[in-house]
Amino acid sequence: MKIGVVVFPGSNCDRDAHGAVVRAGQQAVWLWHGSAELEGVEAIILPGGFSYGDYLRTGAIARFSPIMEAVRRFAAQGGPVLGICNGFQILCEAGLLPGALLRNAGLRFVSRPVYLRVETADTPFTRACARGQVLRMPVAHGEGNYFADVATLAALEREHRVVFRYTDAAGNVTAGANPNGSRANIAGICNRERNVVGLMPHPERAIEPALGSEDGLALFHSLTLASAAIGA
Amino acid sequence: MQVRVYVALKKTVLDPQGQAIQAALARQGHAVEAVRQGKFFELELAADTAEAARQEAETIARDVLSNPVIEEFRVVLPEAESQ
Numbered sequence: 001m002k003i004g005v006v007v008f009p010g011s012n013c014d015r016d017a018h019g020a021v022v023r024a025g026q027q028a029v030w031l032w033h034g035s036a037e038l039e040g041v042e043a044i045i046l047p048g049g050f051s052y053g054d055y056l057r058t059g060a061i062a063r064f065s066p067i068m069e070a071v072r073r074f075a076a077q078g079g080p081v082l083g084i085c086n087g088f089q090i091l092c093e094a095g096l097l098p099g100a101l102l103r104n105a106g107l108r109f110v111s112r113p114v115y116l117r118v119e120t121a122d123t124p125f126t127r128a129c130a131r132g133q134v135l136r137m138p139v140a141h142g143e144g145n146y147f148a149d150v151a152t153l154a155a156l157e158r159e160h161r162v163v164f165r166y167t168d169a170a171g172n173v174t175a176g177a178n179p180n181g182s183r184a185n186i187a188g189i190c191n192r193e194r195n196v197v198g199l200m201p202h203p204e205r206a207i208e209p210a211l212g213s214e215d216g217l218a219l220f221h222s223l224t225l226a227s228a229a230i231g232a
Numbered sequence: 233m234q235v236r237v238y239v240a241l242k243k244t245v246l247d248p249q250g251q252a253i254q255a256a257l258a259r260q261g262h263a264v265e266a267v268r269q270g271k272f273f274e275l276e277l278a279a280d281t282a283e284a285a286r287q288e289a290e291t292i293a294r295d296v297l298s299n300p301v302i303e304e305f306r307v308v309l310p311e312a313e314s315q
Contacts, residue, residue: 057299064296093299100301107248147245147302181246 001224004031004041006071006087008062013048013084013204020204021045024220033062036070043080043124043223044071046087048140048202058101058143059089068094080124080223081196085141088188088198097191097198098156099148104141105181111140113212114179114201116164116187117171123163123190125197128222134171135164135215137206139179144200146182146189153183164188164199233277235289236308239298240270273297282309 003021007014007030014030021028029039033051038044052061062068068090075081075096083091091097104110115136118129129135148156156162164187168177173185180200188199203216241247247268254267275292279285286307293305 056297060296060299092301100299102245102302103248105246105248107252149244149301
């Protein structure tokens with residue numbers, strides 16, 4: 001499977017994402033932000049970093065880059081898109097996912113391992129997971145405080161579109177497990193069609209034991225499972 | 233024509249930066265009950281009329297300078313401010 005990793009000016013997790021794809025046994029190619037050419041990829045990853053220096057708002061400038069028009073068309077046709085950290089912020093700014101990422105409630109940049117509970121296996125990036133499974137991987141962000149209005153939050157819950165929630169190691173949703181003040185401990189969500197997923201934690205930084213966890217590999221392995229499983 | 237755009241978090245969105253500033257001001261003895269932090273932009277527009285400038289600035293503010301999910305904006309023309 002050929003998976004594209006978008007490189008924005010200021011991306012700094014692009015190589016890690018590329019490495020994670022390769023470690024999952026797939027082919028990774030770079031997609032340049034200034035080009036609208038997707039080179040026949042079957043999935044797209046928007047990596048973490050500080051695209052365009054986080055100027056204006058996180059992800060706000062990246063959303064207008066030529067590659068994002070192509071990503072928008074790819075997503076509209078059902079292509080799987082994963083936004084990690086800054087990639088999640090870009091997807092929200094682009095309107096491909098609802099809500100926004102605010103400054104962390106504690107005002108600190110948070111960089112530490114967290115536990116995530118998989119809330120749905122019904123996305124292209126969680127098929128290899130079980131609902132309720134707890135994954136360990138790092139977060140590293142200053143603006144990861146997920147916000148959406150009450151109606152949007154209710155729709156996300158009703159349609160099972162919360163993909164990951166911050167929990168303790170046992171999978172309990174607690175205030176202490178929430179690193180940034182996100183509503184309902186939300187760490188990741190998907191769109192209504194379920195092919196676009198965004199999360200703040202970094203699965204690409206948890207792909208081998210030397211990194212402290214290899215739980216993140218599940219997201220990349222999921223992509224390779226038959227898409228027929230979607231909706232099952 | 234110069235147009236000013238003010239962007240701030242909606243009242244319904246928690247502003248922890250504003251709260252931190254308010255707390256620091258209170259510690260210094262200032263009787264400040266609340267602080268909201270926002271952004272300020274000066275746009276130099278090549279518009280012929282004030283109304284055209286306002287419309288252009290409102291489009292820019294809505295589509296780019298603010299995120300309508302969390303922020304609200306205000307467009308101010310120079311003559312309005314000098315009144």
